[in-house]
Amino acid sequence: MKDELKNWQQSWQQEKAPLPDSNTLLQMLNKMEAKASRERVLILLAFVLTIGFLIWVLPLFQSAYFITGFSLIALAMVILLIRLFMHKLRPVNRIDLLDNKTFLQQQIKSLRWRMRTTAVYMWVYAFLLMAGINIVYLDALSDLSLSGRLVAHGGASLFILIIFGWGVRKRLKKYCQELLPLITTLEDMQQATEG
């Protein structure tokens, strides 16, 4: 039985977690960057539209609440945009780039930034947005009854939390599916170039 267990262990341990090969890696990096650049354009557009809409709808300079809320929402979007624009991946069009240590380092760093943006900055964005909206509501809904205001504040906060919770979970799962194997493969390649 002892030998049998050893044989089983040998067979068992031959399986390895799947990782992308060089060609797939290039395709994945380029696909990821194409998607990220679409995302950047969309968020930039959303930023401009949101700011324009808020300036148009809110009598900004008539209320300290409005200007504070507006500033928080704008700050949230600016932080997210800076993060998105700062970790752009370099386009990969030649396979020999994967032997370049500096190139590999940059790609790994960019991918790690993405993880941090999802894990931390999306929540920073959500909380700033929530604070901004609630501060605007303090003035905008001042004519409503207390219960009506509480429902509006609670509803908006809950809505943001649910949307962001769902979004972050989805992104993290994608991260586990794509980014982790990518980073590991790039790190292996980096080690190979050093060794």
Place this chain on the structure above:
Amino acid sequence: MKSKEQVFRNYYTQYKDKLYRLCLGYTGNRADAQDLQQEILLRIWQHLDSFRGESSLSSWCYRIATNTALSYAGKQKRQQDKQELLKAELTHLHDHRVLPNAEQEEASQRLYKAIAGLKETDRLIIGLLLEGCSYKEIAHITGLSPSNTGVRINRIKKQLSKKLTKNEG
């Protein structure tokens, strides 16, 4: 001090193969194994802040893996259509098994197939044993008593041996 991401990535680098094998033994096919692995990694990430260091990180993660795998079976039955979509998405990841020859590959496939035919908890127990976990660790991870674990492992070994012999014949 290491950040959460660093701890998580270190864990992934060190345990990705072990975790994948456990998932493969549990689900019996690669596409579902990858899906389950992602689900486990996600849970590990979400609960990493609550890790107090009372047990080793690997035991703690295995515990999460075990619980996730057990809840995954029920969930999976309800999500057959979603699984089909996911399988199509996962084709970009290449198979990196280290299988020097056809005979070994066949032996490995037979083993995983036989394990997938065991009861759900038994699949996880034998997976942990084949990963080199001690009886005590397995008992801690699965929440069984150490004596019960020993008895159970012996029974699983016999069952597995029987299944493999039957498949050979």
